Amino acid sequence: MEYDEKLARFRQAHLNPFNKELGPRQHEQRASKEAPEVTSEEALPELPPGEPEFCCTERVMDLGLSEDHFSRPVLRQAIEECKQTILELPEQSEKQKDAVVRLIHLRLKLQELKDPNEDEPNIRVLLEHRFYKEKGKSVKQTCDKCNTIIWGLLxxxxxxxxxYYRCHSKCLNxxxxxxxRSKVSHQAEYELNICPETGLDSQDYRCAECRAPISLRGVPSEARQCDYTGQYYCTHCHWNDLAVIPARVVHxxxxxxxxxxxxxMRYLALMASRPVLxxxxxxxxxxxxVEELVEIRKLRQDILLMKPYFITCREAMEARLLLQLQDRQHFVENDEMYSVQDLLDAHTGxxxxxLTETHTLFAKHIKLDCERCQAKGFVCELCREGDVLFPFDSHTSVCTDCSAVFHRFVWPDPPLGQVCVFPVGREGRRGGGRGDIWGSVFAA
Known part of the structure; x- marks a missing residue:
């Protein structure tokens, strides 16, 4: 019996409301013909005594949403009548729940008329922006221009x-x-003064981006300060997003x-991985x-000393060992430049x-795995002991004049400007320092 009642309700809800030739009795007869086992009394169960009928709701509730010819005024009127009906119906009743569902459908239909899914180009180029039309149906995005939710479904x-600027198609113009990104490509530098505030008067009490009137009192719009630029913005251009400030990090x-x-925020996100510091x-x-920076600097210096071994080793080139640092390519070019992301990762450890794992992998190839790289080691020319030395070993020191490698306990790191104590080696390697001695070793 309960199943038959639900079936009858379902069929009644899905009848065409625009078929004026059928009256309520004819609807019942058609439903009974389609399901002869269900009687008219079973198809239309009596309402509880405390739930009155509302005849005015039938026209609103039966608005054919599958049709596409309704105008905006008709839909707005239907929405208002449906809202009024919901207020008049008893709380938690089935009819009230159905009315709420119908109200949602009416509003979605009105939204479709406001923002039709017209055939727009997939690519739009505007003010150096390269916009691509999104096909996702996510509703969690917010338009960066009008600061409202993007309903991807509609x-x-x-x-x-x-x-990664997101906006409605109607907001593009x-x-x-x-x-x-054009600023990143042309400028590629940070503001390294901490919150360089100049005051609202220097901005003529207007937003630094859209030039809308702003005030610290919030009239006509609240002034929000950006900790990176020190300037003030309106609520449409400043959403209280959080970001790490490079000036506060380096100072x-x-x-x-x-x-x-x-x-x-977009500028800092694009600049995060650029080594400009x-x-x-x-x-x-x-x-x-900061002890972490000292350790990282030593590891980077060692990796630079290992690089000549890899670029002259066929096995290392085939194994592409240097690509272990492809995400931080500047680490194999110099030991001075850092990105904000490098400093963030250094802070977290x-x-x-x-770098320690990469350093271990590189040293293992040079000192253990590759005989050709092992043959390019050095012998201490002061103590003449038999172990092979490499310039990146922690117990060695390298002469800044002749580039020879010694045991640290025999030849500690000399102060800058001190003359090499190994004149024979200096005269024999005269011509360019470290690059020449390494060139002769690697050419062997």
Missing amino acids: QTWYTCTGC LISKPCV NWDFEPRKVSRCS RLREINPLLFNY RLSCS
């Missing part, structure tokens, strides 16, 4: 492949700022995220207080562990 939206070793504008020039004292 609305067309685009994403810039350069700076309202964009006034160029792509941040204070402070990694606490601060509030930044949307433009600054020369710490020895910006803050040389940092190496005296991940960079030190990763």
